[in-house]
Amino acid sequence: MTTMQDVARHAGVSAMTVSNVINDHPHVREATRQRVLAAIAELGYHVNTAARTLRQGRTGVICLAVPEIDRPYFGHLASLLIDRAADRGFELVVEQTAARRDRELDAISRSRLRNYDGLILSAVQLHDDDAMLLRGDFPTVLLGERGFTGPLDRVVMANEVGAALAAGHLLDRGCRRVAMLGGYHSAIDAIDVSTLRTRGFEDALRVRGALQDAASVRSSDFSFEGGHRAMTELLRDAPDVDGVFCSTDVVAIGAIRALADAGRRVPHDVAVVGFDDVPLAAFTTPSLTTISPDHAAMADAAIGMIVDRIEGARGAEDFRTVVGEVVLVPRESSAR
Amino acid sequence: MTTMQDVARHAGVSAMTVSNVINDHPHVREATRQRVLAAIAELGYHVNTAARTLRQGRTGVICLAVPEIDRPYFGHLASLLIDRAADRGFELVVEQTAARRDRELDAISRSRLRNYDGLILSAVQLHDDDAMLLRGDFPTVLLGERGFTGPLDRVVMANEVGAALAAGHLLDRGCRRVAMLGGYHSAIDAIDVSTLRTRGFEDALRVRGALQDAASVRSSDFSFEGGHRAMTELLRDAPDVDGVFCSTDVVAIGAIRALADAGRRVPHDVAVVGFDDVPLAAFTTPSLTTISPDHAAMADAAIGMIVDRIEGARGAEDFRTVVGEVVLVPRESSAR
DNA sequence: GAACATGCTTGTATCGCTACAAAGAATCGT
C-alpha cells in the first residue's frame, strides 16, 4: 500500500505538504500542488481513512440501522436520508439489525465502536430500560417510535392520529364490520409501532361506538406473506368483514391479495387502508388508500438533529422530539 | 473517550493484557480476565475501531454499493447478502451510488480508502474502460452485469436467456403484438442490463419470426412511474399491443397500473411479464409472471468470491464469473 | 538442584495520518 510518505518522497516534498494538498489547505503554491497531485495520480495513492479517522476522531459517515432492509418503507426512508445527509456533507450507510431486539442493541453498541459519527436507529422494539444503553455521548437519533421516553433525540410519527384517520375513513365509507391486521397489544413498557397504531385505531372506533370485539385485531409480521396469512385467517373467522386497516402498506398489499384469492372484491366487498404511503402504494391495482407520513420532513429532521449533535450544536441535556405529520391519501382500495 | 490504557490502569494490568482479553487470546488467567472485563463494563469501554483497523489493516466490513437503495430488487439482494456475509463472519453495509456513472466510480475509489475489506458493486453503467479503475488489489465483485469483460470477479444473470424465455412465453400464450418496456439499445462498449434483456427479447422474437418494428421497444427508468409512463405512451402509439415484457418487475407493476388506468384488463387484453421475481411479484393483483433469477445462489456466489479474495484464497490473475440461472415463473399476469 | 518447558504478562515499536507550532522564504511599507 502506498502511503503519504511515498507520495511525499516521489514529489520531493514533506508528508505534511501532501496532507495540505489533499485537504485543500490554503497556502500551498500552485506549482507544488500540481507536483503533489501528479505524484498521487502516478502512484495511485488513496488516503487511508483508518489513519485519518484515528487522528481526526471523526469519519464523516452516519449509520442508518434498520430492522429489515428488504421492506419498501425502509428503502424509501434510506433513500431520503442519504440525500439529506449528502447535503450536509455526510455519507450515510445502511446496516440491518434484523428486527431482533438483541441485534438492535448490538447495532447500537457496535456503532459506538465503528467508524460512524452518528447513528440513526429505526427501532422496532426498544424498552425504556434501553435508554440507559443509548444514553451517553454518542450522537443518536431514534426514528419512528412514539411511546419510548428515554432521554434521546427522536423523530416520530403521529401513529395514533394516523390510525384514527384510517378508522374514521373506513366508517365514513360505510364499513360496518371493520378489522385491523398487523395490530398488537403490547405491554406498557415496550411500545412499538403496532401497538400505537392499534391503540389509535381502537380508540377512534370506540369514540364512534363502532368498536366490536378484540378478536378483529390480528397480529401479523410486516411482510406480504404476513398480511396474506392474517387476512386469510380473518376471513375464516369473520367472513362479514367489510373494512380492514393494515398497520403497513406491505401488510395491506398481502391482504388485498388474500381477498382476491378468496374472491372478494376491493373495495366493493372490503375496503382496505394501509399506512406508510410507500411509492408502491400509488401503483398497485387497486391503488392503496393509506396514511401518508411526511417522509421528507422526517428525513430532514433526522439528519438535521444528528448533524447538529455531531457538530456539537446542542447540549448534552437538550433532547428534542419531532413529530411527523400524517395525512390520509384516499385511493381506490377504499373508494366505495 | 475511554481508551484501553484507562481500562488497563483501572484493572491494574497492562494495555496488552486488556487487548488479549478482548481478542480472546489464550494464556490469560481467569481471574485476570474477570478483572479486566469488570473494568471494561465499569468504564463503559468500547474498542476504537479506527485504531484497530489501522493496526490490523482489516475491518471485517464489506460494502455493497447499489445505484438506488429504494428499489425492491436491491433491498431483496441486500438482505440476502447481509445474511451470507454474516455467515462468513463479515458485516455488510449498503451504500448508494445514485445510478449516475460518476458516482459509481466514486464509490469504487472511495471504497478503497474507506474502511471496507471488499466491495460488491451492483453497477448499472460501466464501460470496459473502467476495468482499469477497478483492477488492482482491492477485492471487488461486480454484480448483475453480463457484457462487461474486464478482469474482475463477477456474478451475473442470464439476462438474455431470461428475456428470451419471457418472449417465448408471451408468444406461447397467443400474443401477436408484443412489446418491451424498459428496453434500450446501447453502444457496444456500455452494455447494461436493459440492453442485454432487450437483445435477448428481440433475438427470441426474431427466431420465431415475430419481430415487428423496433418502435415496440420503449425505454423507461426502473421505477413505477417510468413503467407507467412508458406503458401509457405505448398504448397511444400501438393500441393493439397484447403482450408486454418489462425489463424489471417494478416497471411491470407501473405498466399494469397504466393498463388499468386505460381500461385494459391484464391478462385478458394484455399479458405482462416482468424480470427479477422480487417478493412483491407474488402478491400483486394480478400476480406477476416474471423471470426469476436464483437470487440465493447469486448471493452465495458473491459473498463466497469476495471473502475468498479478502482472505487471499485466490491469486491475482484468477478471476471468475458465476452465472445465475433464471427460470420463468408463470403467474396471473400472463394466464390467458 | 540445575535445566527446561509452560503459563501468564508486559515493553516496545509501529500502523498512516494530521494538529500544532515554528521555521524559512518572499513581499511590503516606510
Next chain:
DNA sequence: ACGATTCTTTGTAGCGATACAAGCATGTTC
C-alpha cells in the same frame, strides 16, 4: 535597508490499538 507581514513548507508528536518478542513466574523433569 530593515523590520513587519504574509505566504509556504516542514519537524514533531501523538491518535489508540496490536504484533512481536522478551520477561518473569511457576511447574516439570531427570
